Amino acid sequence: MTVFDEVKAALSMKTVAESCGLSVSRSGMVLCPFHKDKTPSAKIYHDIFHCFGCGVRVDVIGFVQRFFELKRPIDAVRKLNADFHLQLGLIGERILFDVREYRARQASRQEYEKWERESWLTLSSYYRLLLGWRELAPKSPDEKPDERFIYALHHLDKAEYLCEEFITADEEVKKSMAEAVAQAADFIRAQRV
Ligand SMILES: [Zn+2]
Known part of the structure; x- marks a missing residue:
């Protein structure tokens, strides 16, 4: 210790x-x-x-x-x-060592918290994006549905689930969602280009 x-x-x-x-x-x-x-x-x-x-x-x-x-x-x-x-x-060398260790731990803590904040922003933006796309439903049965509308139909439940899961999960579970967060981030980025 x-x-x-x-x-x-x-x-x-x-x-x-x-x-x-x-x-x-x-x-x-x-x-x-x-x-x-x-x-x-x-x-x-x-x-x-x-x-x-x-x-x-x-x-x-x-x-x-x-x-x-x-x-x-x-x-x-x-x-x-x-x-x-x-x-x-x-006093003594032990303190120097402890200080270094504490700093390193603080840094990794801050890094995690930054990731957590950004991940939440990503997941909630992804969810809001799909909510918006769901409004693009065809006005008549003959109209060809917008691809974004179809995407929203298939992915909205998952996006909502991810948001709920992320809010309530503890740190370990959040970390295990890193891949889903990265995919959502990539998806959002791809919409901007
Ligand atoms: Zn305060």
Whole structure:
């Protein structure tokens, strides 16, 4: 375990948020300290703070770093270590290694979240595109149907299913849908040329 993991294992998001003066409702909702929030629009999960208003999503370390405007995540670790008397040894080479590992993990996390956002945009655009095409139905039985209309008839259910599945799925399942997302992206791109 890195010192980052040790801090996260020792402190729940709720404990840390409350120590910063946030009042957490029974359902875990709080006023977001990172934007002008009039009604609680952020939720405290076990180890994550997520604001549905401004989109900030951070763990206890990211939360403290942001809240106290600290320069680096390790500064937040130091602060939490001191404030909560965690007694983690924060000196020596191990810290350098841990910092590097934490950065790498953050980077891959951000990459995943970017992919997730873009994938959702792709799937929902694909669905909306087909919904539009379904309106291209022939006006009379003699009229030759538009190819896009026929495509929509065959693929609309699948597109709707993909959207629903993606919204509710956990990370692993989302990743397993990467090929379907890529196909939808290619399809949309092909319509633009
Ligand atoms: Zn916010």
